[in-house]
Amino acid sequence: MARADKAAAVKEITALFNGSTAAVLTEYRGLTVAQLTELRRSLGQETTYAVLKNTLATIAAKEAGVTAFEGQLSGPTAIAFVAGDPVEAAKGLRDFAKANPQLVVKGGLLEGRAISAADVTALADLESREVLLAKVAGVLKASQTKAAALFQAPLSKTVRTVEALREKQAAGAPAAAEAPAEEPADA
Structure with a gap:
């Protein structure tokens, strides 16, 4: 990736962080492209599920002022950027993870506050x-x-x-x- 491409990617990821009310960090190791497409559909229109390079995600998180994912960006990483109802997105992730145990929720960010994987599950249990x-x-x-x-x-x-x-x-x-x-x- 050229330097300009990386800068544009970091800018785009930073905009996703700034424009979302919540973000959920996941590991998708072992999921197929078809399964990831199914996951994206299940999350709804207001959630963007992006597979990211860890280095670019780390730089973008720092630029957006997000410290919730420090030390967690390793391995195959994807982040669900939620612009709408975080409960709906958390339910989508929980339900997909039940059917596909390869999806692992590592943690998240809710309105600027870091939340654990257990908090994401508790959020999914809300109505x-x-x-x-x-x-x-x-x-x-x-x-x-x-x-x-x-x-x-x-x-x-x-x-x-x-x-x-x-x-x-x-x-x-x-x-x-x-x-x-x-x-x-x-x-």
């Missing part, structure tokens, strides 16, 4: 962003419904109490009218 947002919306709606019921409860209790007093007074009114008539008779 997608849309599902989590739907659950939060459900909880908020339930909380509002409970609050409305709490505010209505004292009002309805007051109405029931007033109604009970009216019924008692209505039932006790004829008896009250008879009571004064009886008292003078006893006197």
Whole structure:
């Protein structure tokens, strides 16, 4: 590779680091080109899975200010650069690794913070962003419904109490009218 080609490749990898919310470092030893193509498809449109030269990836990571992969860039290395939902990409990698044990997740980078391979697996176990947002919306709606019921409860209790007093007074009114008539008779 000519010097200009290497500089262009480093610039492109640096742009991938800077433009992604997450990056997952993998070792793909033993995977065929067809399997790598299948992996790229399973990761979705917002994830770029790039097989990289370790030296160029190291230089690009330093230029992008990424220290998460120091000492891990050895052997056949590929990085999944995630521009979209990191959970979706982590699930794609996990599911592919279950079917193809040659794919090894070494670690990752999530919003500027280094994460381990176990963290990537834990990220894959999370539900997608849309599902989590739907659950939060459900909880908020339930909380509002409970609050409305709490505010209505004292009002309805007051109405029931007033109604009970009216019924008692209505039932006790004829008896009250008879009571004064009886008292003078006893006197």
